[in-house]
Amino acid sequence: MTQDISRRKFLYQVLTAAGMCAGGTAVGWHLLHRNRYPNMTVVKLPDPLAAGRASIETKAAMAVVEEPVAMVDAEAAPLEETVSIPNVPVDSHVSETEIRGSDIIAEAEEEAKMRERVLHFNEDLNDDVWLDENQRKIFDSLHTRIGRVQKTVGYGNFNILSFDEMLKVGDRYVSVESFTKAEKNLLDELFFRNAQDLGFFGEKVTASQTASIKSDNVVKVPGSGHYLYKGDSEKLFNKLCSIVGDDLILTSGIRSVAKQYHLYTSKVVNANYNLSRASRSLAPPGYSYHAIGDFDVGQRNWGLKNFTSDFADSDVFKELISLGYIRIRYTIDNNFGVRFEPWHIRVV
Numbered sequence: 001m002t003q004d005i006s007r008r009k010f011l012y013q014v015l016t017a018a019g020m021c022a023g024g025t026a027v028g029w030h031l032l033h034r035n036r037y038p039n040m041t042v043v044k045l046p047d048p049l050a051a052g053r054a055s056i057e058t059k060a061a062m063a064v065v066e067e068p069v070a071m072v073d074a075e076a077a078p079l080e081e082t083v084s085i086p087n088v089p090v091d092s093h094v095s096e097t098e099i100r101g102s103d104i105i106a107e108a109e110e111e112a113k114m115r116e117r118v119l120h121f122n123e124d125l126n127d128d129v130w131l132d133e134n135q136r137k138i139f140d141s142l143h144t145r146i147g148r149v150q151k152t153v154g155y156g157n158f159n160i161l162s163f164d165e166m167l168k169v170g171d172r173y174v175s176v177e178s179f180t181k182a183e184k185n186l187l188d189e190l191f192f193r194n195a196q197d198l199g200f201f202g203e204k205v206t207a208s209q210t211a212s213i214k215s216d217n218v219v220k221v222p223g224s225g226h227y228l229y230k231g232d233s234e235k236l237f238n239k240l241c242s243i244v245g246d247d248l249i250l251t252s253g254i255r256s257v258a259k260q261y262h263l264y265t266s267k268v269v270n271a272n273y274n275l276s277r278a279s280r281s282l283a284p285p286g287y288s289y290h291a292i293g294d295f296d297v298g299q300r301n302w303g304l305k306n307f308t309s310d311f312a313d314s315d316v317f318k319e320l321i322s323l324g325y326i327r328i329r330y331t332i333d334n335n336f337g338v339r340f341e342p343w344h345i346r347v348v
């Protein structure tokens with residue numbers, strides 16, 4: 001009953017809010033009409049690519065994304081038992097409205113969760129998924145073995161090392177030793193699980209675990225230890241260097257599946273085996289756009305600050321944004337469920 005009152009109260013607030021904003025934005029209108037006009041484009045989680053443009057486009061575009069948050073704030077207000085419920089007529093029209101109201105509530109709740117994930121990326125949240133306790137020992141040995149592979153082949157080479165090559169290095173070097181069956185099972189589990197279950201809503205950009213990167217297609221960027229794909233990525237990076245100058249550095253380029261495994265397992269260990277928390281700071285293996293062309297930039301001598309939101313205050317970032325055409329993959333209001341990453345340049 002309490003929940004029913006809560007939903008009705010919220011419905012009333014939402015409908016009021018939607019009505020109020022109808023003149024200012026199309027959001028309320030779209031939401032209210034989504035059932036009536038099923039074929040029209042309605043407000044939904046913005047497509048990931050559009051989200052990437054949000055920070056450098058108009059505030060109006062951002063408003064579309066943010067609108068449902070305001071609605072949810074209303075829901076978050078403490079509900080008092082004495083709250084008076086608006087008189088809702090019981091004819092068929094209102095039934096329809098109630099159905100649409102449920103949609104609005106569900107959508108607003110999802111939107112609120114998304115904002116919570118992005119803003120509190122480094123905290124343990126209610127719906128987070130954790131690695132089973134009985135898998136943690138294997139996880140640790142897997143993580144350290146991948147680390148030994150990196151040490152053996154070298155930091156630069158490891159960036160473009162394929163999954164099969166990683167396993168082979170284990171077989172060939174006593175300093176690494178073969179990956180165990182349990183470790184291989186865990187590698188499969190990490191790659192093939194649906195990242196949305198962890199609260200990560202990016203697309204799977206590398207479908208094959210064993211995808212390899214052809215050396216003919218890449219260039220090594222001197223002094224960085226990283227590679228870029230020939231073509232769009234290399235051209236864009238060179239262009240940015242020529243505009244911004246020496247202060248701009250490449251902090252991460254192409255990442256093979258093996259490399260993403262290493263970064264991801266590190267994140268998971270650091271997040272105390274909270275898979276969701278790790279996934280808010282790093283795409284799970286198979287989901288990283290670094291595999292297909294995106295890259296990270298930083299300001300010279302900024303160290304680890306290049307991987308915090310502080311980077312948005314750097315001269316390099318400001319100069320990049322002033323160009324007008326740079327797209328940030330994980331904007332402050334992104335719908336991937338990922339932290340704000342002003343350093344991550346979207347290429348693809």
Ligand SMILES: [Zn+2]
Binds near residue numbers: 252290295343344345
């Ligand atoms: Zn990145």
